[in-house]
Amino acid sequence: MRPLTTDExxxxxxxxxxxxxxxxxSQAQVSDKSGLSIDTLTRLETGKGQEPKLSTxxxxxxxxxxxxxxxxxxxTDASPDADDLVAYIKHMDKDRRNALRLLxxxxx
Numbered sequence: 001m002r003p004l005t006t007d008e009x010x011x012x013x014x015x016x017x018x019x020x021x022x023x024x025x026s027q028a029q030v031s032d033k034s035g036l037s038i039d040t041l042t043r044l045e046t047g048k049g050q051e052p053k054l055s056t057x058x059x060x061x062x063x064x065x066x067x068x069x070x071x072x073x074x075x076t077d078a079s080p081d082a083d084d085l086v087a088y089i090k091h092m093d094k095d096r097r098n099a100l101r102l103l104x105x106x107x108x
Contacts, residue, residue: 010047015071017045019064034063055091 004012020030027041034041036059043049044060052060061068089097 004051006047009051012052012072013045013047016041016060016064019066019070020045023064025064030060030063034059036060036063054085 020027027038027045030036030041031038036056040049040056044052044056057068057071061071064071089100092100
């Protein structure tokens, strides 16, 4: 995944905030579900601070019950590439990898 520009980081933050508000969730609720601190969520939503890691975006997507594609639309240069996804999957625990295999089997 190439680094995000400042404008892309701000757009991502607005998108995260919009999805959170559409789900009628507070930052505290997203923090509890994602394991991210409220400070981290605030920085993400305001587009300040460092570019988020893929694992952070995945945690957010899970907490917001949405997909990475909803956070970062596929087809943009900023979307995760295959290497990023493979690296993330390799770090998943065995139960999550097995669940992912089952889900992928349903798609085929």
